[in-house]
Amino acid sequence: MADLDDRADLVIDADAISVLRSGKTLLRDVSWRVELDERWVVLGPNGAGKTTLLNIAAARTHPTSGTMHVLGERLGRTDMHELRTRVGLSTVALHDRIPGEESVRDVVVTAAWSVVGRFREEYDVHDLARADALLEQFGVAGLAERTYGTLSEGERKRVQIARALMTDPELLLLDEPAAGLDLGGREDLVQRLSALAEDPDAPALVLVTHHVEEIPPGFSHALLLRDGGVVAAGLLGDTITSEHLTATFGLPLRVTYDSGRFAARAA
Numbered sequence: 001m002a003d004l005d006d007r008a009d010l011v012i013d014a015d016a017i018s019v020l021r022s023g024k025t026l027l028r029d030v031s032w033r034v035e036l037d038e039r040w041v042v043l044g045p046n047g048a049g050k051t052t053l054l055n056i057a058a059a060r061t062h063p064t065s066g067t068m069h070v071l072g073e074r075l076g077r078t079d080m081h082e083l084r085t086r087v088g089l090s091t092v093a094l095h096d097r098i099p100g101e102e103s104v105r106d107v108v109v110t111a112a113w114s115v116v117g118r119f120r121e122e123y124d125v126h127d128l129a130r131a132d133a134l135l136e137q138f139g140v141a142g143l144a145e146r147t148y149g150t151l152s153e154g155e156r157k158r159v160q161i162a163r164a165l166m167t168d169p170e171l172l173l174l175d176e177p178a179a180g181l182d183l184g185g186r187e188d189l190v191q192r193l194s195a196l197a198e199d200p201d202a203p204a205l206v207l208v209t210h211h212v213e214e215i216p217p218g219f220s221h222a223l224l225l226r227d228g229g230v231v232a233a234g235l236l237g238d239t240i241t242s243e244h245l246t247a248t249f250g251l252p253l254r255v256t257y258d259s260g261r262f263a264a265r266a267a
């Protein structure tokens, strides 16, 4: 019973999950618990299994073994489509499908549409107001009338996150949101994600990245992956250490921390 109560606040509860595809082990015996008010960073080198884990947390795919609960629902025993409507997901693969000629406001508001299967003419004024408020929150309200294809990469990333938040998800998963941004674009995004992390009304957050420099202040926990396995997990300050990063990336690294931001370089 105590165990059930413990689980009530868990948005992600991975219990020894493994993923095998085409004879390859993508995830190996991963256990990971995320609570409602936590903001997690998932860090690891290319091919570590980060996107695979995110896709399971987004109820897009199942583990091969182990048990996975998302928002209290057990994958394999629940309606995955229904569950997906409660999770916001932002990935490069999803955004590649956004038509360039779509207006920025429509890119955001159609998130509500695709989830509930409504037709375009049935958007109500609340949806439009919410889309505009999210564009404002991410500093791109002035671009609402522009077509998505004309935006810079940094502007697109901010619109993508606004879109992922449109459905008011209970869990927001962001896969490398700062990838491909220039320094100014990255810093702007880090600040906005930091504000989101510090908002008590924000959903539980999981941010996948390759770089400790991209960890926004306000994030609370980190999961380090290498070769599909967990190297370390827990509170950010205990987890993002030189020792753990060295083990994660397989080369001697020195981590520094200054004013809420991490940096890493070869030791």
Ligand SMILES: Nc1ncnc2c1ncn2[C@@H]1O[C@H](COP(=O)(O)OP(=O)(O)OP(=O)(O)O)[C@@H](O)[C@H]1O
Pocket (backbone or CB within 6 Å): 021, 022, 024, 026, 044, 045, 046, 047, 048, 049, 050, 051, 052, 053, 210
């Ligand atoms: N369907 C599949 N069949 C076989 N191998 C796969 C399949 N999907 C992914 N992989 C491999 O699994 C490993 C983990 O992939 P994943 O995309 O989860 O890693 P990642 O940590 O997100 O990497 P990156 O940082 O490069 O995006 C990679 O080596 C990838 O090539």
